[in-house]
Amino acid sequence: MTINEMKADILIIGGGSAGCMAAIRAKEINPSLKVVVFEKGDFKRGGTIAMGMDALNIVSIPGGDSPEAYVETVGSTVDGILDQKPSLVMAQRSYELMRKLESWGARFRKDANGNYEMLKIHPKGKFCAGMDEPDLKVILAKKAESLGVEVVNRTIATSLLKSEHVVTGATGLNLRTGEFVVCSAKSTIITNGGCSRFMMPHSGHPFGTYDYPGNTGDGWAMAYRAGAKLTGFEFTSNAPLIKDIACPLLYITLTRGAHIINGLGQRIDNEGDIGVHAMLREFNEGRGPVLIKMDHLPEEKIKEIEEILFTTERPIQKRFFEQRGIDFRKQPIELFPTEYFLCGGHGSAGLVVDEHAATSVEGLYAAGDAASVPRQHLTGAFVFGEVAAEKAAARAVSLDWPCATQAQIAAERNRVFSPLSEEPSPLDLAEFEQKVRQTAGDYAVPPKNEWKLKNAIKWMTHFKEELKALKAADFHELAKILEIESIIYCIELSAIASNARKESRWGSYHYRSDYPEKNDAEWKKHIILQAGNIPGETLVSFQDIERSVL
Amino acid sequence: MSKIVDKELVKVNKELCARCGICIDRCPLDCLHPDKDGVPYMKYKDCWYCGVCEYECPFNAITIQLPYLVR
Structure with missing residues (x-):
């Protein structure tokens, strides 16, 4: 060491x-x-x-949709819980950034006239550049x-x-x-x-x-x-992605003419336009699955989609579809909500x-x-x-x-290396992580309520204690224990924040069965978490939204 | 219980593998380590099936497969 x-x-x-x-x-x-x-x-x-x-998701091209329009559209996707200045700065610098990436050799898709291929993935405006x-x-x-x-x-x-x-x-x-x-x-x-x-x-x-x-x-x-x-x-x-492999492909297919249908066979996109929450609603209300249908598309469009999906972001997708016997020309692709x-x-x-x-x-x-x-x-x-x-x-x-x-160095070194031991660990690290994360799935994600969230916090406190007894046989495992500790912190802090927001917001993402309505009058504000002075104490405070742009 | 032989997600063709170690260097999750002959094997099961090892191998010696739960 x-x-x-x-x-x-x-x-x-x-x-x-x-x-x-x-x-x-x-x-x-x-x-x-x-x-x-x-x-x-x-x-x-x-x-x-x-x-x-396969995309640079936010670019405001000069002459196209403006940075201010981006601030408006992104604000609507998070129900207004957004400080506007950072999003404005990002959109203002986005075109220069894209040109810089391009000058370094990154390839962006362009049409026959040399214009960037811009996709619509926000409620308003085309801000997504194909890459x-x-x-x-x-x-x-x-x-x-x-x-x-x-x-x-x-x-x-x-x-x-x-x-x-x-x-x-x-x-x-x-x-x-x-x-x-x-x-x-x-x-x-x-x-x-x-x-x-x-x-x-x-x-x-x-x-x-x-x-x-x-x-x-x-x-x-x-x-x-x-x-x-x-x-x-x-x-x-979470997001509706390809079932089990969870690769994204929605906008690549939608912008090339794919249709979205639900389990009842009803088409649910509006000429290629559909939001994530609309799709998640189909699952939550029992009309799943959600399918991407492409059997009506011409061969050149199918080839284009395959080219993007099988070469750029996750080429392993090709093997996945082959193994499942899915040919986009004949079978639809089944989507499923990912984990939160x-x-x-x-x-x-x-x-x-x-x-x-x-x-x-x-x-x-x-x-x-x-x-x-x-x-x-x-x-x-x-x-x-x-x-x-x-x-x-x-x-x-x-x-x-x-x-x-x-x-300082000695104290941290002691903390980090203390689980390293030739003795066997009382618990299997993978199994421990699985239980921590299953508990998050049981209590810290939607549909939420106070009892579940408090139970999540109680369990995470328990896991922090159990974690102290874990042993690592090597440095890879030592790092894994540090990772699991961070995961426990995140689940606990998420449950604390979820419990503090006594309303429902963001579609299904923060649905509280005990506070089922959105309440802008009281809750259009940020929930801030900070460590308190007493060990284990988390301070919860509220902060107004900064709206200096619109 | 019968022996499970198909658990490794990263398959290495030992005849093509030049023991260069590029796949081991690039694996984002530290799954791959060299065996006693320098041939990569999955020491840890943390595979994300990202495909970096297969893509980066200069000798096309690696084929990855999706975990059974995913494929």
């Missing part, structure tokens, strides 16, 4: 979409900055876009490495370092070598995603397809422990940030799925990765190097 003590102007925790872009931007601004990235997997394929992306880039992450990673970004692979961040009220870096564990990494940093950016391992997927396989399973809310848990504010944790979201999860990119949960990507704690920034910029998607990860880097870089030049104390 060696200790690697490092210093950085900017430490970035998580080398996925947001983290990679933050690293590039920091070096663009000031090549002399020392920029370090902790990446749990491998930088070249780390994060949720490991196997590429064909299986190697997007590799392009970004190579760019970052060519600029001299220092990457520490296979390293899970364990805790933030603090000096009084300021964040001064973080500690990490290399899950292959067991090296304990201490990185003192002038500015720290959290970009390690949301919590995809929340409840268990319906298939029974522990790792859902949609989001990177390494996203276990580590950043949220460590920022919470460091005093940062979290919000949107009651926004437990927490994510600042597709949903709303995350660290409280302003339009400068600053969290509520000095020295700490957040971007991507870790930050609450509701429904920001990949565009948000890239734009706020850049914004965070700009602010973090400006802060770094004005400061002296912080230095972690030996006492």
Whole structure:
């Protein structure tokens, strides 16, 4: 167990979409900055876009739908629980961002006249740009490495370092070598995603397809422990995706003429237009399944759809459909709601940030799925990765190097390594995680009520105690125990937030059987969570919505 | 109980595999590790069937399969 003590102007925790872009931007601004990235997997394929992306979901093209129109449409998708400035900044910078990605080699789909293929996935306006880039992450990673970004692979961040009220870096564990990494940093950016391992997927396989399973809310848990504010944790979201494999394909097929039908054979899309909640209602009201029907489409459209689905985002889909004997020309595709999860990119949960990507704690920034910029998607990860880097870089030049104390290092090292043992673990780690996540599915997700939510909190308190007895045979398992601890934190915080919001909102995402109505008069506000002074205490407060744009 | 032989999701063709380790380096979930001969095997069951190992292998030595629960 060696200790690697490092210093950085900017430490970035998580080398996925947001983290990679933050690293590039920091070096663009000031090549002399020392920029370090902790990446749990491998930088070249780390994060949720490991196997590429088929769209950049939010782009406001000059002459097309405006950034203000985006703020309006995204606001309507989250029932108005959205601070407007961050979403405006994102849309304003989105076109420049797309051009930048294009200049680095990312391929966007264009029509015969050279216009970008723009898809309608919001209630109003066309903001989604089609992309064909299986190697997007590799392009970004190579760019970052060519600029001299220092990457520490296979390293899970364990805790933030603090000096009084300021964040001064973080500690990490290399899950292959067991090296304990201490990185003192002038500015720290959290970009390690949301919590995809929340409840268990319906298939029974522990790792859902949609989001990177390494996203276990580590950043949220460590920022919470460091005093940062979290919000949107009651926004437990899911999506109707391909049953069992949970790959997305809806908009790719809809925009090429597919029809959506329910279990009663009724067509439920309006000429290619349908919202997620309308589809989820079919399931919730017993009219499922929801099917994508394409047998009426011409061969060229089918080929186009197959080309996108089988090459860019998840090529394994090809094998899935072959094994199930599904040919889009003949059979429909069955959709099913995914498990509920927490994510600042597709949903709303995350660290409280302003339009400068600053969290509520000095020295700490957040971007991507870790930050609450509701429904920001990949565009948000890239734009706020850049914004965070700009602010973090400006802060770094004005400061002296912080230095972690030996006492701090020893205490955290002891905490992290204490489960490492040659003794057998009293519980199987996979089984323990399964029980934690099944309990989330039983009590912390819709339909919610006070009894269930309080029971979820009670169980999570119990699991935190049980976790203390778990043993790890190697460093991979040691990291897994840290991950499960973060998952427990996320479920508990989600149940606390859900219990605080005494109304129903966001379609089925926050349906409370004891408060079944939406109540704008009382509840059109944010629910903020913060660690209290007493160990285990969570402070709940409320914050007004910022509406400076519209 | 009969022996279950089809549990590994990552199949490696040992004749094509050059023991270069690229798949082991790239696996986002640290599933793959080298065996005593340097051939990758699934040491941990945390597979996300993302397909990165198959896609990145320069020698087409890897085929992944979906977990039974998913396929």
